[in-house]
Amino acid sequence: MGRRRQPYHNIYTLEGLSLHKLALQLQDHLNPNGFDNASVSSVSDYHNLTSSGCGREPSTTSGPIVPLKRTLQERVVETESCYFCGYGHTTIGNINPDTIIFCNQCERPCHIKCYNNRVVKKKVPLEILKEYMCFHFLCCQECQSLRARLEEGLEKCVGITFLRRIRSNICWRLLSGMDASRDVKLYMPQVIDIFKDAFMDSTDEHSDIISDMVNGDQEKDFRGMYCALLTASTHVVSAAILKVRIEQIAELVLIATRSECRKKGYFILLLKSIEANLRAWNVSLLTAPVDPEMAQIWSEKLGFTILSAEEKESMLESHPLVMFKNLVLVQKSLA
Ligand SMILES: [Zn+2]
Ligand SMILES: [Zn+2]
Ligand SMILES: [Zn+2]
DSSP: OOOOOOOOOOOOOTTOOBBHHHHHHHHHHHHHTTTTTGGGGGHHHHHHTTTTSSSHHHHSTTSSSOOOOOOOOOOOOOOOOOOOOHHHHOSSSSOOOOOOOOOOOTTEEEHHHHHHOOOOOOOHHHHHHHHHHOOOOSSSSSHHHHHHHHHTTTTTOOOEEEEETTTTTEEEEEEESSSHHHHHHHHHHHHHHHHHHHHTTTOOTTTTHHHHHHHHOOTTTOOTTEEEEEEEEEEEEEEEEEEEEEEEEEEEEEEEEEEGGGGGSSHHHHHHHHHHHHHHHHOOOOEEOOOOHHHHHHTTOOOOOOOOHHHHHHHHHOOOOOOOTOEEEEEEEEE
């Protein structure tokens, strides 16, 4: 698949269904007159899942949503040796060629001198530090090209389908909380509410973590988080936090649907849109932390593989994934 963004008609899911067709099924499903069980079976199959994203919902639709707790699991601490030379020698307290700095895309540590050894246009240490502070220090060509692909997708509104019932376009949007754009100001507060509603007790003292992730908080090291959204006019219907550090792996940190929009197929449409965009960016693997009781559905209905405890452990050792306590890690190959 090419790297350019393609019309949804031409983006196919692994099951051979175009996103456009999937969206049309959603439309049929949402339109009571056009409702036809046979034509929406592939969407309605996911009712149990879409009811809650990663979460769950009581069997009575009128009942309250049971919030699921998300407590961040501490990262496996990597030894901070330079990705290029393999040595950890560095200077502390002043900035010079021996200083180790982290790439703002792949997050790998690298000596300033090792970076300069590999590029034609050398930079003085202070310039590199400045780039790092602005989140623009990219250690190599692959990181530059991945960042360019991600930024190309930012802030664009891609219409997926027009829903007659609500007389509105359903659009795909990718936003970065680090931007101060109008879209970010309009949609991010809604995204935070959707996630808090799905994953947090209102009394939870750690509930700030959601807004920190959505906003790409610098101090908590949540820079590089993107929000993937389905919107209808000015409303967010479904949202996900997505992190793409390297081509080899992308993380679906959180995904949820606005409570009054659940059971309508938005979850599966957002997930398929995310997968299609990741494929277009040449990303080969998608991982997601999910609740143990939901893992089977992710495996049986959505084509994900459940990692064993040992596999999860070794995955977290080789990749600094955002992981929550007591959750299961699932993955899906996009290649
Ligand atoms: Zn080095
Ligand atoms: Zn890098
Ligand atoms: Zn790199």
